[in-house]
Amino acid sequence: MNAPHITLYYAPQTRATGTRILLEELGAPYDLHVLDIHADHFADTDFRKINPLRKVPTLKSDNTIITEQVAIALFLGDRFPDAGLAPAFDDPDRGTYLRWMVYYAACFEPALIDKSTGHDPGPASSSVYGTLEEMLSTLEQAMTPGPFILGDRMTVADILWGVALHWTMMFDLVPENPVFRDFAQRIMSRPLAMKVQAMDETLAAEQAAARGQ
Structure with a gap:
């Protein structure tokens, strides 16, 4: 099975952090689409066309949009079974x-x-x-x-x-x-969780600086 093309719509230090850690732990290739949810223009962003509630995490897998943190986590665990992080359908667990x-x-x-x-x-x-x-x-x-x-x-x-x-x-x-x-x-x-947390700190600082904070 070919790996899907995954895009994670993302904001640092939010629920999306857990999804990024999961992607790293799964060894899944992904693109990161970073959003500044604290910016004044966020309410008018094109992201509303992707997820009308403008919530992160939001995942695009090939042409499928997946929202809701638990749904995304379940999808990813099953989509990358070789990582061994999701019990199979016939697994007693x-x-x-x-x-x-x-x-x-x-x-x-x-x-x-x-x-x-x-x-x-x-x-x-x-x-x-x-x-x-x-x-x-x-x-x-x-x-x-x-x-x-x-x-x-x-x-x-x-x-x-x-x-x-x-x-x-x-x-x-x-x-x-x-x-x-x-x-x-x-x-x-x-290690991978610590890596994502460090990158989140950098991203959050860059976004705050761009807002003049």
Whole structure:
């Protein structure tokens, strides 16, 4: 199977950082289309034609546009199977892998958005994630004993969660307990993750300078 031509629509130090780390870990060739989401002209950019919500990451694979961070991660893991970061369709671990990929979008992000905005999700019985405490406790159990969600086997899910925990603990949205701290460090200290973080710092500084900040 020929490798697709991939373009990642990207802004530094955003959710797209995790997608770029994933592409690097997969050894996938890609082009980077860098956007300054803080620039005044961003609202009028042609990027709206690619993704009407103007959200990053957005991925173009040949002629297919893929949005939503989890969808992109699932697509890439399956599209580059030789990297071994996604259980195959007949792998017994596939169900557990999918569970924790979707848990990120279905429970983790809604809970943290509610927390950051002060929104009351209502009774736990009608909330998509129960309570924040229940959601985090469930996640902590999934990461114990580790070192990865599937035990000794690292997958796309670990990259997704490692990057997410790194940022959310930095902004005090998630408590920095030993399990979460160690999990995030395990991913973010990998050589390719450190490479992307360094490039992000340079890109962010260049964009700020261009805006006169």
